[in-house]
Amino acid sequence: MLTLGKPGKRYTPITIDAPFYQAGLAGYSDAAMRLIARKHGCPYCITEAMLDHFLIQGGKGLEHAYLKAGDHGPDNPLCGQLMGSHPQDIARGAKILAGLGYDVVDVNLACPVKKIKKKARGGHLLSAPDEAVAILEAVVDAVGEDVPLTVKLRRAYDDTPEMTDNFHRVLRAVIDLGYSGATVHSRTVQQKYIGPGSWDELRQIVEHFGLRKPNDVAFTLGGSGDIWQAPDIFRMLKQTGVHWVSVARGCIGNPWFFQQARALMRGDTEAARTSPTIHQQREVLREHFEISAELHGEQMAGRMMRKFGIKFSRHHPRGDEVKKQFISTKSLADWQAVLDRWYAEDGPGAPYEVTIPDEAEHVECGEPIGAG
Ligand SMILES: Cc1cc2nc3c(=O)[nH]c(=O)nc-3n(C[C@H](O)[C@H](O)[C@H](O)COP(=O)(O)O)c2cc1C
Structure with missing residues (x-):
């Protein structure tokens, strides 16, 4: 504690x-x-x-x-x-x-x-x-x-x-x-x-x-x-x-x-190495967008959530294809289309790997709030 x-x-x-x-x-x-x-x-x-x-x-x-x-x-x-x-x-x-x-x-x-x-x-x-x-x-x-x-x-x-x-x-x-x-x-x-x-x-x-x-x-x-x-x-x-x-x-x-x-x-240690299932991922993706839309409005959420979707895609067994579709999302409808296409059927997520994701190194630091 x-x-x-x-x-x-x-x-x-x-x-x-x-x-x-x-x-x-x-x-x-x-x-x-x-x-x-x-x-x-x-x-x-x-x-x-x-x-x-x-x-x-x-x-x-x-x-x-x-x-x-x-x-x-x-x-x-x-x-x-x-x-x-x-x-x-x-x-x-x-x-x-x-x-x-x-x-x-x-x-x-x-x-x-x-x-x-x-x-x-x-x-x-x-x-x-x-x-x-x-x-x-x-x-x-x-x-x-x-x-x-x-x-x-x-x-x-x-x-x-x-x-x-x-x-x-x-x-x-x-x-x-x-x-x-x-x-x-x-x-x-x-x-x-x-x-x-x-x-x-x-x-x-x-x-x-x-x-x-x-x-x-x-x-x-x-x-x-x-x-x-x-x-x-x-x-x-x-x-x-x-x-x-x-x-x-x-x-x-x-x-x-x-x-x-x-x-x-x-x-x-077994639970610690368990990847989220596709449906667990879908539920989080849905709720994250929903809260973001409540906070920022649907249009802004559409733009903001793209970068999260790209990161979330690495938990999907077909992460590269999912990522490509997240890259082009701009709206709730686009987001929903990714969920419908890739997250409708349940199944295991991508296997847990102890590796540093390459792209994690390249996350750009945003501006502090109020700098714009
Ligand atoms: C996109 C981005 C935004 C960040 N914004 C803040 C911030 O607002 N306040 C802060 O204290 N640190 C900020 N940091 C630094 C992180 O909190 C953390 O100290 C840093 O990323 C090192 O940890 P990591 O190598 O595990 O990512 C930011 C880092 C990144 C990548």
């Missing part, structure tokens, strides 16, 4: 019953993806990064990012992720998120997307540690009593010793300021999403900060990077000593990831 939050605050700390969660994934992890993940055993989710200015300006369409309990089940516990450049703006954004009822607020110091108008934000703040610490302080002052706070980081801006020192300085501040936890992506900012992450660097961070459990530091450290299949979660926990693991590209079009991880927790 993991806890996010500190005793003696106005808020109640939240507990999470599994050592993994669904990462923030700009362009993907909206309420539709989150609700489907939760139905498959995901205990905790993070929103896509939201720009502080987007929140301050009224958050047009914010209901798209945050769906209160509805017909598809509750979207809690939910962490709202914030990104920005100015301490006071990001603090205002944090207040808005806390006021909206997000269970946790996360500050993004990880996003590698280029500086906008010369202002550092996201991972670029790891090369400007004074600015990063000023942001962390302002957020604590604004909402530190109202909601548990966490931070998303990269393991450094780049591989120079200076940037390692900067990272240490920022994570030290995160811990000392009373943040409840942080997740470290094992790639540098410069690396973006290219090449493997360094789990060994994660292990060194755990050792450097004395965070290996059991310890007396009430701080939850998450690891991120190269979690392609459920067993990777448990390998990362063991190899690095992080307390929990963020599942990102590996769960796009693959909510069964969480079911398989739960099966591994029970020691049921």
